Amino acid sequence: MDFELDDEQVELRRVVRDVAERECPAALVRAVVGGSDDGSGLWKTFVELDWPSLTVPAGDGGMGMSAVELVITLEELGRVADPTPFLATTSQYVAVLRECAGPDGRAPLLAAVCAGGTGAAAFAAGAAQARSDGDGWLLGGRARHVIDGDRADEIAVVAATEAGAGAFVVPVGDVAVTREPTFDGSFHLATVDLDGVRVAGDRAFTGPGVEAGVERARQEAVTGLAAVMVGASQRVLDTVVAHVKERRQFGVPIGSFQAVKHMAVDVYVAIERARALCHFAALTIAEDDPRRELAASLAKTAAGDCQRIAAQHGVQLFGGLGFTWENDLQIYLRRAKVGEPLLGSTTEHRARAARLVLAGHAATEVDG
Amino acid sequence: MRLSFDDATEAFRREFVAWLADNMPDAATATSERARSSAYIPPWARLWQRKLFDAGWLVPGNPPEFGGRNASLVEQFVHQEEMGRHKIYPSYNPQGLSIIVPSILAFGTEEQKRRWAVPILRAEITAALGMSEPDAGSDLAGLRTRAVLDGDRFVVNGQKVWTSGAHDADVILAFVRTDPGAAKHRGISALVIPTDSPGLTRRPFGSIVSPDERDFNEVFFDDVAVPKENLIGDLHDGWRVATGSLGHERAMLWLGFAERLDDLIVHGGAALAEQRLAGDALVLDWFGNLAVDAYALRLLGYRTLAKARRGVEATEQSILKLLGSEAVQDATLHMMEALGPDGLDPDRRSAPLDPLHYEAYTASWWERYLRSFAGTIAGGTSQIQRNIIAERVLGLPR
Numbered sequence: 001m002d003f004e005l006d007d008e009q010v011e012l013r014r015v016v017r018d019v020a021e022r023e024c025p026a027a028l029v030r031a032v033v034g035g036s037d038d039g040s041g042l043w044k045t046f047v048e049l050d051w052p053s054l055t056v057p058a059g060d061g062g063m064g065m066s067a068v069e070l071v072i073t074l075e076e077l078g079r080v081a082d083p084t085p086f087l088a089t090t091s092q093y094v095a096v097l098r099e100c101a102g103p104d105g106r107a108p109l110l111a112a113v114c115a116g117g118t119g120a121a122a123f124a125a126g127a128a129q130a131r132s133d134g135d136g137w138l139l140g141g142r143a144r145h146v147i148d149g150d151r152a153d154e155i156a157v158v159a160a161t162e163a164g165a166g167a168f169v170v171p172v173g174d175v176a177v178t179r180e181p182t183f184d185g186s187f188h189l190a191t192v193d194l195d196g197v198r199v200a201g202d203r204a205f206t207g208p209g210v211e212a213g214v215e216r217a218r219q220e221a222v223t224g225l226a227a228v229m230v231g232a233s234q235r236v237l238d239t240v241v242a243h244v245k246e247r248r249q250f251g252v253p254i255g256s257f258q259a260v261k262h263m264a265v266d267v268y269v270a271i272e273r274a275r276a277l278c279h280f281a282a283l284t285i286a287e288d289d290p291r292r293e294l295a296a297s298l299a300k301t302a303a304g305d306c307q308r309i310a311a312q313h314g315v316q317l318f319g320g321l322g323f324t325w326e327n328d329l330q331i332y333l334r335r336a337k338v339g340e341p342l343l344g345s346t347t348e349h350r351a352r353a354a355r356l357v358l359a360g361h362a363a364t365e366v367d368g
Numbered sequence: 369m370r371l372s373f374d375d376a377t378e379a380f381r382r383e384f385v386a387w388l389a390d391n392m393p394d395a396a397t398a399t400s401e402r403a404r405s406s407a408y409i410p411p412w413a414r415l416w417q418r419k420l421f422d423a424g425w426l427v428p429g430n431p432p433e434f435g436g437r438n439a440s441l442v443e444q445f446v447h448q449e450e451m452g453r454h455k456i457y458p459s460y461n462p463q464g465l466s467i468i469v470p471s472i473l474a475f476g477t478e479e480q481k482r483r484w485a486v487p488i489l490r491a492e493i494t495a496a497l498g499m500s501e502p503d504a505g506s507d508l509a510g511l512r513t514r515a516v517l518d519g520d521r522f523v524v525n526g527q528k529v530w531t532s533g534a535h536d537a538d539v540i541l542a543f544v545r546t547d548p549g550a551a552k553h554r555g556i557s558a559l560v561i562p563t564d565s566p567g568l569t570r571r572p573f574g575s576i577v578s579p580d581e582r583d584f585n586e587v588f589f590d591d592v593a594v595p596k597e598n599l600i601g602d603l604h605d606g607w608r609v610a611t612g613s614l615g616h617e618r619a620m621l622w623l624g625f626a627e628r629l630d631d632l633i634v635h636g637g638a639a640l641a642e643q644r645l646a647g648d649a650l651v652l653d654w655f656g657n658l659a660v661d662a663y664a665l666r667l668l669g670y671r672t673l674a675k676a677r678r679g680v681e682a683t684e685q686s687i688l689k690l691l692g693s694e695a696v697q698d699a700t701l702h703m704m705e706a707l708g709p710d711g712l713d714p715d716r717r718s719a720p721l722d723p724l725h726y727e728a729y730t731a732s733w734w735e736r737y738l739r740s741f742a743g744t745i746a747g748g749t750s751q752i753q754r755n756i757i758a759e760r761v762l763g764l765p766r
Contacts, residue, residue, distance in 0.1 A: 004671055253765050256766065265762065273664040
């Protein structure tokens with residue numbers, strides 16, 4: 001059992017961190033929130049680096065890397081509150097195509113991603129339906145809280161059919177989308193109205209194995225979102241630790257007080273716990289281990305716990321200085337929190353993990 | 369990153385598991401006499417420990433003359449993992465095997481190794497650890513038991529406390545102040561003190577679990593003469609021995625917590641199912657947390673192991689101990705409360721007895737909850753662990 005990043009993964013993390021810190025400073029995120037930038041310049045940089053194709057199979061023109069590399073990258077982008085559609089494109093749209101579409105069907109769609117196209121996924125089997133209509137399909141229903149659903153080029157809609165869930169890839173121009181307001185102004189969520197939308201046969205993926213593929217893609221999406229939350233929480237902790245080392249009261253740095261230290265440590269341990277589980281979830285996806293469903297829920301639960309304590313203690317330890325718009329804390333705090341209710345809340349995933357563990361009385365030995 | 373150990377490690381595991389299958393004591397033998405303190409080894413357990421020693425399975429990382437086979441760190445880990453899975457201990461004098469012997473092997477002379485380390489390893493004698501004092505707990509370096517060199521012997525005066533198993537032990541590895549004028553970390557020495565020395569008094573006392581549970585001791589030294597050759601390491605250099613000893617204690621301590629958490633999942637799962645509580649939304653919320661903690665601890669532990677294998681000193685022991693001990697405490701408290709009035713009965717076992725395991729691990733939920741404080745207090749309290757992490761990992765000022 002080797003649970004350390006290998007040299008190439010450490011190098012990938014270093015490169016992503018360097019680029020992310022340089023190209024995505026707080027000022028850029030503020031500009032996006034304020035409406036004077038749309039993040040497209042940053043996206044262009046990512047495309048030049050081939051990052052959107054990170055987990056596109058090599059046979060489809062991508063870098064063919066695993067979920068572990070994806071999670072490493074997403075954590076770093078979470079750390080800078082990346083305002084681009086990278087999360088949805090890589091951990092959701094590409095995942096659905098890779099897991100649900102055959103080689104011929106996915107080739108042109110994945111080629112578009114490699115060329116800089118963006119995508120989102122609507123995991124909406126409960127709220128959206130599809131029925132066969134001539135040589136295509138007709139969609140109905142409404143998908144809510146779709147990450148980047150308002151601005152991605154394509155949306156992979158997971159909808160219920162008579163024979164289980166199917167995946168239907170729709171150009172965003174074909175559907176009515178409404179951006180949903182959230183407290184994180186650089187994060188996009190949308191409601192997608194699907195009534196009467198027609199999907200051509202070569203963009204519809206149904207039949208045996210697709211429902212299982214959707215579930216696998218969902219696990220990847222959950223893990224990716226958890227990684228973003230961990231990265232943003234880490235940034236909150238970094239910001240707070242720097243502050244309590246500098247800020248002096250009663251003649252000493254406030255970081256020398258045990259009450260302050262212990263709060264910071266509790267955030268740190270929560271982040272370590274969540275990061276370990278994100279890596280585990282990614283590894284179970286990469287190795288297609290049967291614990292991947294459990295692992296994704298464990299990761300999302302632990303990420304939910306860590307953002308909660310990071311935000312709580314983060315603001316508290318900054319005192320009045322953390323209660324301002326000027327302080328960058330609020331940027332990363334928002335990004336850490338925005339993922340909590342999406343793709344299943346902390347409470348939902350915690351109960352799901354508990355049920356899975358109780359059903360199997362699963363021991364945690366990782367080597368089986 | 370990979371989810372499994374390599375083939376050579378798995379082959380090592382298979383070899384040990386096969387040996388266990390042929391050599392483990394049977395349940396009836398083990399239930400015939402229980403280990404009553406951490407320095408009392410029942411006759412069957414002495415035979416068992418001797419068998420392990422002779423086969424090189426007692427401390428696999430040691431060379432053969434000290435009960436091992438020069439196994440690698442990962443192999444030592446797998447050995448410990450299998451001991452845990454089989455619910456058996458290499459020695460029922462854990463402080464002797466895991467703290468005192470490694471200290472003597474690391475700092476002692478050849479004569480001292482022959483005289484104390486080998487007999488402890490072979491279960492011929494048992495040993496207790498004399499560190500804490502009434503006024504030196506977390507601040508161990510503040511210890512005040514005095515040893516004055518007088519010709520070829522030390523004269524020891526003072527008091528130790530919490531000395532587990534001292535009343536059953538043959539020797540105590542005691543940390544004493546030999547240079548009261550030096551800075552507090554610099555004036556300490558380590559002595560092996562036979563418990564039958566004149567002037568040495570042991571007074572066992574009950575724990576929070578029961579007045580009849582006698583493991584902790586007060587140990588009083590009243591002009592106790594200790595031969596000079598019982599000094600382990602250099603004079604006044606005992607702090608290095610002490611921190612080395614605790615290093616031995618802590619290196620794989622997390623695995624014990626990981627095993628406790630796995631036990632809690634299994635025992636708790638069964639008890640909740642019996643009470644028809646396994647689907648209760650409130651139960652699922654904390655039980656899911658137990659699952660998160662159990663997996664996270666093991667994964668972080670594996671990472672620490674990988675680092676140690678590369679020779680990187682891990683600052684993570686504190687994280688593992690903090691996370692593991694608090695998770696065990698949290699889950700046992702939840703279990704006790706989930707059972708409602710049934711959780712009040714102190715004699716109602718939480719799980720069937722494992723004959724080779726300490727009874728405490730299947731005792732009532734109440735007792736398991738109480739014992740969880742051993743994890744959050746002994747070996748550095750949770751508060752001390754938080755201080756260590758804050759200062760050494762986060763770099764906050766002292």
